[in-house]
Amino acid sequence: MSSTVEPVSGYPTIPKDPTAGPFNMASYDDLYQNFQWEDMAKALNLPRANGINKASICIDDHSPEVMQRTALLWQAADGKKESYTFDDLRRETNRFANVLTELGVKKGDRVFVYLDRIPEIFITLFGALKVGAVIGPLFSAFGPEAIRDRLEDSGAVLVVTSPELKERLDSIRGELPALQHVVIVDRKGSAVEPLHPHEVSYAAMMAKASDQFTVPYTDPDDFSIIHYTSGTTGKPKGAVHRHAAIIAQAATAKYILDLQPENDIYWCTADPGWVTGTSYGMFGPWALGATVLVYEGGFKAEDWYQLIQDYKVTVWYTAPTAIRMLMKAGEAVAKAYDFSSLRHLCSVGEPLNPEAVVWGHQVFGHVFHDTWWQTETGAMHICNYPCMDVKPGSMGKPFPGVVAGILDDEWNPLPAGEEGHLAVRPQAPSIFRNYWKRDEVYQSRFKNGWYITGDRARMDADGYYWFIGRADDVINTAGHLVGPFEVESALIEHPAVAEAGVIGKPDPERLEIVKAFISLKAGFEPSETLKQEIKNFVRTRLAAHAYPREIDFLPSLPKTRSGKIMRRLLKARELGLPEGDTSTLED
Ligand code: 6R9
Secondary structure, three states, X not given: OOOOOOOOOOOOOEOOOOOOOOOOOOOHHHHHHHOOHHHHHHHOOOOEOOEOOHHHHHHHOOOHHHHOOEEEEEEOOXXXXXXXXXXXXXXXXXXXXXXXXXXXXXXXXXXEEEOOOOHHHHHHHHHHHHOOOEEEEEOOXXXXXXXXXXXXXXXXXXXXXXXXXXXXXXXXXXXXXXXXXXXXXXOOOOOOOXXXXXXXXXXXXXXXXXXXXXXXXXXXXXXXXXXEEOXXXXXXXXXXXXOOHHHHHHHHHHHOOOOOOOOOEEEEOOOOXXXXXXXXXXXXXXXXXXXXXEEOOOOOHHHHHHHHHHHOOOEEEEOHHHHHHHHHHOHHHHHOOOOOOOOEEEEEOOOOOHHXXXXXXXXXXXXXXXXXXXXXXXXXXXXXOOOOOEOOOOOEEEOOOOOEEEEOOOOOEOOOOOEEEEEEOOOOOOOOOEEOOOHHHHHHOEEOOEEEEEEEEEEOOOOOEEEEEEOOOOEEEOOEEEOHHHHHHHHOOOOOEEEEEEEEEEEOOOEEEEEEEEEEOOOOOOOHHHHHHHHHHHHHHOEOOOOOOEEEEOOOOOEEOOOOEOHHHHHHHHHOOOOOOOOOEOO
């Protein structure tokens, strides 16, 4: 794979990793030419007598030898450790499937899980998949408004949560008429007895439940999971995936994460509240029978390094902001740890800057392989492969079975070198099947047979893709997408706020931060105290990652004549850029 053009980032190409495993593509081009999704399905022995149920594939249907292998290595924030074999998970998820059946949960019902990163997340999510429920993981940092939007929109009938997180749910319980049951996982023994009539104890129900359960027939097209994702306008939309997505998740876990299940200890740092934490925190790796490490705690360079050393992590999937934070912690910290177990590193969620690729190569002895995909694509789509030379700063090439394109504004393909809309043919089994109850928005994402991703990019003459930016106003802060409208909606609920406009402001560490421009209601004066109060208001109601880290007070906000706040203008002014067309600006 010789390079015919100068690397776009200006950094020299890094030759492919000599330690890439036996599963890697002997020749990317060869696999690309001959690839069939059907072959991938056959390799997973699909479809089976009971169709394609993600839980059966990931948990139950491994060889007797693999069933005894460790599926989950868990470390709590306080250092406590647990481990579960596939067979342990099979019995526990069967029990939870029986609990759900007893509570009357049926195929197609929405079951949400709102827990910290503890083993019960996986037990309850897979238990729910076994009964044919559509699962919805909720990030535990979400506040009441964020969970209300998702539970209300999806019509969830059951939520699994903890006594600690339940308070946030209680405050909006009255707004959720479809919600019938709340299952309380009480690891710390802090639940206040007696429970409310609609609440049940996880431990009590599990103790009585049988560990035998027969997974009913599941059609490849049956919905499996909803992930809410933010757009420019409106509340977050629920991207819905089907059970057949597992084919793409397993294939990409094999070829891109290069997982060799009999040897690897694999660590995905993403929370199951986000698509990376499900597609690659559980589905892909477990479909292959790989051992997954899950850490409950948050980011701290020393803790992360200690985990890699203690668990002898071999394959590591993380995100650019985390890598930049590790860079910031300095090489001296890194030098104190043994990283010799690591053999393959991957990254996702935001553009991976070439400096981070080069730094990773120096510190860990391996290149971070950037992977591009979205909640909507359900699985990795444009990536760097173990067998490929890495051009630092590039997202890599389409996965075999994926056709990508760069399109002009009329949705026609552009030649190499030109910037345009990044689009993919909607043919991978993992591509989303709808936005929950928003079919018209879903349909609007398809043009000329392409799925329009909302990103802008360019392809070079070697077929490598380079990310340019978002085509919309969606903010990417530390790998989390935040819709400006969601933040604006939360802001205007504060009693002092008259109007709010929200933009993403470039940031060296987090890629972007959320910045709000606010005009105050009569009788309120701008002050630092008020800024703090408003920040806190959004932080506790919406989510810790989505609150505005910067706020400017303005006498009024620039609006179109029809009254829409012009975020584009706010951003141009903030960045000192030309204001562009302001003919629609109100007088
Ligand atoms: C998996 C995930 C998707 C959006 C996507 C893009 C950005 C993801 C990227 C990347 C540059 C990469 N993004 N991977 N940008 N390089 N390797 O992150 O899903 O939360 O839906 O975000 O994130 O803008 O469109 P999701």
